Amino acid sequence: MTLSETTLLALMRELDDPERLEQPLHYDRAEIGLAFDGLIRRLEADFEAPCESERDSQDSSEYGRIHVPAEATICGTRIVVCVSKFGSLAEVCADNPGAYLGTEEAREEGVLDMADLATVEQALAELGYVSVPEELLESDYEGPSALEPFATRPTWWTRFFGTIW
Incomplete structure (x- = not known):
């Protein structure tokens, strides 16, 4: 199930505790x-x-990242899944966070296939993660x-996936 942008923003605001970055x-x-x-096992x-x-990112609100290798994807670009320490939030991106403006741009550029994205999104949903689009x-x-x-320009990514110290 895909959550609306309004619902995702409400969830992130609920998880945001200024005393615990x-x-x-x-x-x-x-x-x-x-x-x-x-x-990891599911994606493999x-x-x-x-x-x-990678896991236990020090001084970061991100717990870890999983890299689906390029040779296993339809377009030949690796997929990176980032997992936050907050509320099972997750992000899916082509190549690396910030390499594209989001999954839509990656798809338009021909580096991310919608079937691969759907496979990752389904795994996340079935395992209790909440996928938040990179664009949001x-x-x-x-x-x-x-x-x-x-x-200098804080984003929601900075808050839930970035280095904060």
Whole structure:
């Protein structure tokens, strides 16, 4: 199920705690790690390829990233799935966050196939993640946290996936 932009913004505002920039109050690293491992296994099965991952990003509100290798995708461009420490928020992008203005531009450029995107989005939804489009994450941040010392133009991506220290 795809959530509307209004619903996603409301969710991000709800998760935004200005007292806890790096992780939420009841953050359970072990639980997040188990869910992340499950997502890795699912993507490896769906794409029939081993996926590299990074986790426990220091000084960041991002938990980790999973890289679906380029050779496993229809267009030959890797897919990166970023997972936040907040509310199981996730982002899907072609190549790297910020490489394109979003999945729509990546599709138009011929580097992201909609079937591959649908495969990742389905895995995220079935495993309890909330996928937030890169286009929305790159919009101006309008929440209560003081992010200006960490970014000249704070975005929702800065808040939930970026380095904040």
